[in-house]
Amino acid sequence: MKGISRISIKLICALVLSIGLRASAADEVVSTAILPTQNYCGLYCVYGAAIHEGISFDFTSLLNSKYIKCSKGSSLDELQQAAEDHGLHTLPITGMDPSMLVRSEKPVALFVRSDLSAPNFDHYILYLRHVDQKFLCLDIDHVVAFTEPELLSRWSRVGMVLSSSEIKPLSILTPAWASSACWLIVPLGIAFGLRYFGPPLVNHSKGMARLFHIRSFQVAAIAATAVVVALIYNQAAASGLLVNGNQIQQIQAAHAGNFIPKLSEPAAYSEYTRKSAQFVDARFVDDFSAGHIAGAISLPVNLDDSSRKIVMKDIPRSAHLIIYCESRGCPFATAVASRLTGDGYSDVSIYTDGWEGWRDKNSN
Amino acid sequence: MTRTATNNDSLESGGIARADSSTLWHVAVYHILRISLGCLLLLSALTKLQSPYSFLATLDQYELVGPKLAVAVAAVLPFLELTVGACLITGFALRSTWILAVVLFAIFLFATTSVAYRGLRTTCGCFGTLEAADITWGTVVRCVAFLGAAITGMCLNAGGLGRIAAAPV
Numbered sequence: 001m002k003g004i005s006r007i008s009i010k011l012i013c014a015l016v017l018s019i020g021l022r023a024s025a026a027d028e029v030v031s032t033a034i035l036p037t038q039n040y041c042g043l044y045c046v047y048g049a050a051i052h053e054g055i056s057f058d059f060t061s062l063l064n065s066k067y068i069k070c071s072k073g074s075s076l077d078e079l080q081q082a083a084e085d086h087g088l089h090t091l092p093i094t095g096m097d098p099s100m101l102v103r104s105e106k107p108v109a110l111f112v113r114s115d116l117s118a119p120n121f122d123h124y125i126l127y128l129r130h131v132d133q134k135f136l137c138l139d140i141d142h143v144v145a146f147t148e149p150e151l152l153s154r155w156s157r158v159g160m161v162l163s164s165s166e167i168k169p170l171s172i173l174t175p176a177w178a179s180s181a182c183w184l185i186v187p188l189g190i191a192f193g194l195r196y197f198g199p200p201l202v203n204h205s206k207g208m209a210r211l212f213h214i215r216s217f218q219v220a221a222i223a224a225t226a227v228v229v230a231l232i233y234n235q236a237a238a239s240g241l242l243v244n245g246n247q248i249q250q251i252q253a254a255h256a257g258n259f260i261p262k263l264s265e266p267a268a269y270s271e272y273t274r275k276s277a278q279f280v281d282a283r284f285v286d287d288f289s290a291g292h293i294a295g296a297i298s299l300p301v302n303l304d305d306s307s308r309k310i311v312m313k314d315i316p317r318s319a320h321l322i323i324y325c326e327s328r329g330c331p332f333a334t335a336v337a338s339r340l341t342g343d344g345y346s347d348v349s350i351y352t353d354g355w356e357g358w359r360d361k362n363s364n
Numbered sequence: 365m366t367r368t369a370t371n372n373d374s375l376e377s378g379g380i381a382r383a384d385s386s387t388l389w390h391v392a393v394y395h396i397l398r399i400s401l402g403c404l405l406l407l408s409a410l411t412k413l414q415s416p417y418s419f420l421a422t423l424d425q426y427e428l429v430g431p432k433l434a435v436a437v438a439a440v441l442p443f444l445e446l447t448v449g450a451c452l453i454t455g456f457a458l459r460s461t462w463i464l465a466v467v468l469f470a471i472f473l474f475a476t477t478s479v480a481y482r483g484l485r486t487t488c489g490c491f492g493t494l495e496a497a498d499i500t501w502g503t504v505v506r507c508v509a510f511l512g513a514a515i516t517g518m519c520l521n522a523g524g525l526g527r528i529a530a531a532p533v
Contacts, residue, residue, distance in 0.1 A: 095411070095414070097414055113421075116421060119425055119485050119486050119487070119498075120485075120486075120487060120498070149417055152415050152416065152417040152418060153417030153418055153420070153421055154418075155415070155418070156418070157414065157415055157418075180410060180414075183409075183410055183413065183446075184406060184410065187406075187446050187447065187449075187450035188450050188453060188454060190450070191450040191451050191453070191454035191456045192454045192456075194454075194456050194457075195454045195455055195456040198456075215459055215460055215463070218457050218459070218460035219460045219463055219464060222447055222448070222451065222457065222460060222461065222464060223444065223447075223464065225447055226440065226443040226444040226446070226447040226448075227440055227443070227444075229443050229447075230439050230440040230442070230443035230444075231439070233443070234416075234439045239416065239417075240416075241416050241417075241420065241435055241438055241439045242439065244417075247417060248420070248435055251417060251420055251421050251424065252424065252431045252434075254421075255421065255424035255425065255431075258424045258425055258426075258427045259424075259427070259430060259431055262427070328483060329483065329485065
């Protein structure tokens, strides 16, 4: 464990030092560019892997447009190019599983969600080692330890092994193929067995044979088999959904906003005319000042917890709150609604069309 | 039901040899549909089983079911796909399996249409994490094609092209 800590500390120090030194250098073109940002997460992975593998080079050599063609960050192909140009061997794999990470014994750049609530995979972290049932990963400039379910809930299972020496794909891939083959062979084998050896068994008893010829019984039997196997597997497997309550709670909490009821324009307008709900504007203060639904209160998404509680102190927990944002697709309303639900407000809805929709429909 | 079984019996016992070329085409199409949809369901199940938590997160983003039901669906759906896929490929209990396949593809179509209609930004999750693109109307069209294929397979099977006579059910 001490060895691991040293490696991690060395990595962080190396990254931070490199970034710090470079930032203080006179190179104005790159000085701002190499501040730690989410956009360079992939390049940090390549750099971290290079340090881990004993290859040293200047981080700024990675700040090249051919390694980061899009403002959102690098693609896996671009990272592969960057790594290979800097002396690393690479092996990109789609459909990796945690056991492959352990077997690789090398750093692996993982394509993940930046957080559990992110709708898409948009971030890279660098897997370093597996210690005490945890996966140690470098996330830009800090080390994070994930349990297997935590990792699986964020990882796209796309990864790229990075090594200073030749990578042997078969040693990593073969056990995974064997595992996938098992998943296929077992159900296929059972179904084949039933297909060819079932009839004599069932026809042995007239009652059974008659029962098995009822179509609804067959449908129910197949569905029930799937449910029973699912329950047994998820209860017995280490990464099963029924034995990792904490991880499930974290995922559900990250998506709390998805479970809040949504209101369309007519429903929201009906609540407005009946004055049965308190409208809450989740946009920034400037946007609220520029125009808002009459009677709405401003609760900007960037407001801290204590300020939010002050704003909401006169509104009872049982009040019907309708949260809105600028337009459809704007995430602020969901974020604010989740916080209010967490504060104990039980009747919270989101008006999906937002101020833009309200203004358009009520200005005519 | 008796009539269907008789048709299948004749098909099993050399019916194909006596069939005309149009029937042979139907048999070929039927078996291609059966095997390809079976493989599709197995692939879909396998990718979900390898990343169950990611699939749960995707289900949450569909905004179709509550948190508890989402966990139940994430736990059971891959195994239902696995069972139906294996039954389709091996030809076990085909009459019932085709019904379940049609129900599964109809549910997928409903879910993707609902997400596309509401303009939600989320990945399909149809093939686990292998498919990172957001749901679009193109995804819906793909689901319509799969459902159409499953309905065609079910109709061809009901018309006597299935090989269910050798199975107990």
